[in-house]
Amino acid sequence: MDEGKCKEASSKYHMIGGHGPNSYSLNSEYQKQLLVSAEDLIKELTHEHLNIDENPSLITHNNTFRIADFGCSIGPNTFFAVENIISAIENKSNQNNSDIPEFQVFFNDLIDNDCNTLFRNIPKxxxxxxxxxxxxxxxxxxxxxxxxxxxxxxxxxxxxxIPKKVTETSSISWNKGRIHYSGAANEVKKAYSDQYEEDMDVFLSARGKELVNGGLMVLVVLCFPDGVLSSDSSIGVAFDIFGSCLKDMVKIGKISEEKMDSFNLPFYYPWPSEMKALIEANGLFHIEKIAKLASPMRSKPDAQVLTYHLRAVIGGLIEQHFGNGVVEELFTNHLEKLSRSPILVDDKYWKETNYFIYLKRKDG
Amino acid sequence: MDEGKCKEASSKYHMIGGHGPNSYSLNSEYQKQLLVSAEDLIKELTHEHLNIDENPSLITHNNTFRIADFGCSIGPNTFFAVENIISAIENKSNQNNSDIPEFQVFFNDLIDNDCNTLFRNIPKxxxxxxxxxxxxxxxxxxxxxxxxxxxxxxxxxxxxxIPKKVTETSSISWNKGRIHYSGAANEVKKAYSDQYEEDMDVFLSARGKELVNGGLMVLVVLCFPDGVLSSDSSIGVAFDIFGSCLKDMVKIGKISEEKMDSFNLPFYYPWPSEMKALIEANGLFHIEKIAKLASPMRSKPDAQVLTYHLRAVIGGLIEQHFGNGVVEELFTNHLEKLSRSPILVDDKYWKETNYFIYLKRKDG
Structure with missing residues (x-):
């Protein structure tokens, strides 16, 4: 059990639980829309690639089919996702005149995820x-x-x-005055992409062990089109705005400069070509499909909605690093600045695209 | 999924979570001592009855061995219990020169159990x-x-x-003025034992479906010796005392008589002979062993410890039925009355005995 890594991540990274206005469960419509976009793709590809007859080990001798949702948060999106997968397996079984298996679904997230809320949300x-x-x-x-x-x-x-180098004041990758690699020096981006490369290999190798031969995996990954820089995207701009709000707090003495300089967001957005290369380098999976998904929210960005969404995702990180005293003011300030930002009116900033990736475990 | 029954039970019955002075995790030494008593029995019987060679289905073709602890609460006792079972399987595998399987452990409890605390308690x-x-x-x-x-x-x-009849004012089983069948009319006891019979059959049938042929099950069940009445035991006396504390609250108008009359404790303590008959009637399991376990706490009962223990177990039920306002006063009153009770000094009341039951799933 890779406790070292688990522990490191679990102490900080989880969505805001419960059902309050800043909770993940009320601010996850974006993710829901992505699952809707992926629904038909999952059905089609599963019909094509779930080879029950050719590969009997795909259904165990007990006729149990096990599904896991990694990074499930607290619902309801995870239930939508797994029920879509179940429906795809049932369709395939019906068309093959096979028995429909019993399904066992595993919901995974970090230890500090609000599992009590997840359990209460499970459909009756x-x-x-x-x-x-x-x-x-x-x-x-x-x-x-x-x-x-x-x-x-x-x-x-x-x-x-967080890649260690970006918080080391002696490193050329030190990310002073910024909270992300967007708009930062190349060395900062490199530290982030090295970490992503390492993480993806660990992720794919772990799933490679857990899945049976012929087992299937769907990833939905937020990417920038090949060659597009994070700093030219609405995400990069929003992070810059949030960083400037932190700087405002430094100026008025509410947080120290050191405290700000030691804060970085643990997010990385790959290019599709980069993602493809990482999967190929890992070598455990066939890539059956990589496709763009329609981008939710692009039609009508709203500063309040975007701020709620950001807070649901990073509110916990902010509170953990800076304490509870500054959270409200920071997001209020962020909302105000974001409302004047060009990303609300200019389409050119909305470049991030979610990629749907359908993989099949190689035999071995 | 038997949602009706799940929902009914889950809305009320769970231990007090967290790590506070009334929490289950700080008041579960009694249960821990029982697990220690059961430790060697589990090792010996598992050595005798885990027939890996005779019954290959006992270890799946993937070499995963699955263990479930039903009613696990929030730890740490559940970890002690499952680690003892794992150790027994490892010993057996070593003696057989078999590969040691990978273990997957499932912790079960009601939906409202504090799973967040359980997860934080899992040994690193x-x-x-x-x-x-x-x-x-x-x-x-x-x-x-x-x-x-x-x-x-x-x-x-x-x-x-709670058996329905004991709360129906028109029923001959109505349990007016009492909170348990201890010392009540025979009809009340009968309503409780009917419910227990039904529940045990549901429990054994469910486990019978889930376990592989030859699969093993350990139950530790609090019983009274054959023929001994609950009302002659320290448990019955303690429930009577708690009932009298509720009556005191009725007298001073802090709770209504109706509210008190509609409250009953959902506990039943069978005789060993009754337990044996229920397992045989169900028919899915061989009884490999029924044995008494040494009774923890018998040597030196302490009113404060017993009251903390009672509160950890039933505090949630009391709060749910009567509201938070009366809990503190009730248990303070209980402690005072219990301190003057003969059960603290007279051994004859300590008749309840935990029975260790080792079962093996019949082939079928």
């Missing part, structure tokens, strides 16, 4: 068995060859940790 | 994969034939619900 009418698996997905979480379908949507941009 | 140094399974164990919680070892300690005295 479900037709599957459930379990929650705590721990970082950058490590093996299941016994060897016991999963049949893995799913991980809009979670892989979370790095396992 | 563990050598097994973990998952939590929410829901009432009076219903199937795992796919068919996917478990190898089930464990349930000091949890089966919790009924799935």
């Amino acid at each position: 009418s479900r037709q599957y068995f459930v379990a929650a698996v705590p721990g970082s997905f950058y490590g093996q979480l299941f016994p060897k060859a016991t999963l049949h379908f893995a799913h991980c949507s809009t979670a892989l941009h979370w790095l396992s940790k | 140094s563990r050598q097994y994969f973990v998952a939590a399974v929410p829901g009432s164990f009076y219903g199937q919680l795992f796919p068919k034939a996917t478990l190898h070892f089930a464990h349930c300690s000091t949890a089966l005295h919790w009924l799935s619900k």
Whole structure:
């Protein structure tokens, strides 16, 4: 059990639990829309690539089919995702005149994810068995060859940790005065991409162990088109704005400069070509499909909605690093600055695209 | 998924979470001592009855061994219990020169159990994969034939619900002025034992589905010796004292008589002969052993410790039924009355005995 890595990540990185106005459960419509976009792709590709007859190990001798959602948060999106997968398997079984298996669904997220809320959100009418698996997905979480379908949507941009170099004042990768690699020196970007490369290999190797031969995996990954820089995107601009709000707090003495300089966001957004190369380098999976998904929210960005969304995702990180006293003021300031930002009116900033990646575990 | 029953039980029955002075985690030494008593028995019997060679289905083709602890609460006792089972399997595997399997451990308790605390308590140094399974164990919680070892300690005295008749004012089983069948009319006891019979059959049938042929199950069940009445035991006396504290609150107008009359404790303590008959009537398990366990605490009962223990177990039920306003006063009053009770000084009241029951799933 890769406790070192688990522990490092779990102490900080989780969504805001409960059902309040800043909770993830009320601010996850974006992620939901992505799952809707992926729905038909999952059905089609699963019909094509779930080879029950050719590969009997795909369904165990007990006729149990195990699905895991990695980085599930607290619902309801995770239920939508796994129920879509179940429906795809059922369709395939019906068309093959095979018995429909019993489904066991595992919901994974970090130890500090609000599992109590997740459990209360599980649909009462479900037709599957459930379990929650705590721990970082950058490590093996299941016994060897016991999963049949893995799913991980809009979670892989979370790095396992902040690259060490970007917080070391003596390093050429020190990210002084910024909170992300957007707009920073190349060395900072390189430190982030090195960490991403390492994390993706750990992720793919862990899933490679857990999945049976022929097992399937869907990843939904937020990317920038090949060659596009983070700093030219709405995400990069929003992070810059948030960074400037922190600087404002430094100016009025509410937080120290050192405190600000030691804060960085643990997010990385790869290019699709980069993602493809990392999967190929890992070598455990066939790439069956890489496709763009329609981008939710692009039609009508709203400063309040975007700020709520940002707060649901990074509010916990901010509070952990800077304390509770500054959170409200920071996001109020962010909303005000964001409202005057060109990203609300100019389409050219909306370049980030979610990629749907469908993988199949190679035999071995 | 037997949602009706799950929902009914889950809304009320769970230990007090967290780490406070009234928490289960600080007041579960009694249960811990029982697990220690059971430790050697589990090792010996597992050596005798885990027939890996005779019954290959006992270890799946993937070499994963699945253990579930039903009614696990929030730790640390559950970790002690499952690690003892793992150690027993490892010993057996070593003696057989078999490969040691990978272990996957499932912690089960009701949906409202504090899973966040459970996850934080999981030992960092563990050598097994973990998952939590929410829901009432009076219903199937795992796919068919996917478990190898089930464990349930000091949890089966919790009924799935209060027998309906004991709260119906028109019924001859109406339990007016009392909170338990201890010392009540025979009809009240009968309503409780009917409910227990129904619950045990549901429990054994569910585990019978989940366990592989030859799969093993340990139950630790609090019983009275054959023929001994609950009312002659320290448990019965303590419940009577608690009932009298509720009556005191009725007298001073802090709670209504109706409110008190509608409250009953969902606990049943069978005789060993009754337990044996229920397992035989169910028919799915061989009884390999029924043995008494040494009784913790018997040597030196302490009113404060007993009251803390009672509060950790029933505090949640009291608060749910009567509101938070009366809890402190009730348990203070209980402590005072208990301090003057003969059960603290007279050994004759300490008749309850925990029975260790070792079962093996019949082939079928």
